[in-house]
Amino acid sequence: MARILAIDYGAKRTGIAVTDELKLIASGLTTVRTHDLESFLKDYFEKEKVELVLIGEPKQVDGTHSENEERIIHFINRFKKVFPTMQFERVDERFTSKMAFQTMIDSGLKKKQRQNKALVDEISATIILQTYLYR
Structure with a gap:
């Protein structure tokens, strides 16, 4: 069985989440x-079977794309060239960063831990994946 991998693409950092093999x-x-994202994905795809990659689609409240969309389109074009057989889908990522931060608060993380932007990105990728799985 294969996994689903989710990407919360950012200018500096990219959060990554994955399902178990049963996709539960x-x-x-x-x-x-x-x-380093491309090399990370190459290594991961060699080690783990992935059937689908979800790429966050950043939108404003009114549904228009955010300023990061141009970078993501560039990444997608490169992704299609480097991984031509890998399927991917876009998933609306509105409010994932806010939801990730709230998750950190609800989990009881201290203020210093909540300032870890890498953790916010990873949790955001997890929320993107959950959004896809539970729709």
Whole structure:
């Protein structure tokens, strides 16, 4: 069985989450420097079977794309060239950062721990994955 991997693409950091092989549980995997994302994915795809990659689609409240969308389109074009057989879908990621931060508060993380932007990105990727799984 294969996993589903979710990407919360950012200018500096990218959060990554993945399902278990039965596609029942979404878990944060890691946060990588965006510059290193392609090599990370190559390594991960060699080690784990992934059938689908979810890429967050950043939108404003009114439904228009945010300023990060241009970077993501560039990434998607490169992704299609490097991983031509890998399926991908876009998932609306509105409010995932706010939801991730609230999750950190609800989990009882201290203020210093909540300032860890890499953790916010990883949790955001997990929320993107959960959104897809539970729709």
